[in-house]
């Protein structure tokens with residue numbers, strides 16, 4: 001495409017037209033333009049009559065073409081926002097979803113009066129849950145485990161970026177094995193997709209299978225984790241798990257069984273996401 005008008009305003013209009021098939025072409029075009037130019041949203045508004053360099057324009061158009069052909073936004077930029085923080089993402093980590101913010105929100109409710117001192121994040125991926133919790137609970141320390149060393153490297157970078165690296169221990173560890181120590185708060189967004197479930201291409205082709213699939217019925221991770229995690233809780237603890245929309249009953253039964261075996265008293269909590277779907281199941285003795 002010839003550079004007929006290289007002002008920010010014209011480039012945004014061009015981007016909107018190219019991405020018109022998406023849900024929010026104006027937003028996506030603006031974010032890609034911000035990405036190549038380094039400008040903030042405010043800069044874009046104030047400087048709309050200014051020109052970008054031909055290199056920036058080439059980059060912008062290349063990104064628009066990738067997005068138009070179905071590459072997810074965060075795969076292009078390598079970043080995703082979660083709980084208002086920017087997280088580095090890669091092909092080795094599950095892209096943080098807004099649904100998972102429910103885990104943070106619920107932890108804040110449960111620990112509103114007495115913050116947790118020790119936190120465990122099982123299958124941390126990008127590190128988003130552990131890192132946001134450390135930001136919210138500035139005196140806490142966290143352990144985060146993941147089977148993937150590549151994911152742990154991403155989590156480490158994110159922890160540094162958000163200034164919590166000195167309070168986060170990252171361990172290459174399979175969640176079928178118990179983690180040493182006891183914790184006030186355990187969180188996990190484990191792989192919970194059933195193997196036969198059909199997923200949209202944007203998910204199937206870009207999120208790692210390790211972070212998505214939880215065996216034939218999608219419940220394998222919960223089975224493995226519940227075997228040991230109740231014994232890793234302090235007396236006034238909470239454990240919060242993200243679940244798939246159809247899994248509430250099955251996971252509740254597993255938790256009830258575990259509580260009976262471990263003689264735990266307390267209550268089971270469940271929550272729905274913004275779309276009204278079951279998304280969280282947990283246990284609290286606080």
Ligand code: GLN
Pocket residue numbers: 094097099189190191192193203211212213242
């Ligand atoms: N929420 C993701 C999805 O539905 C799955 C995440 C997971 O398995 N933990 O695509």
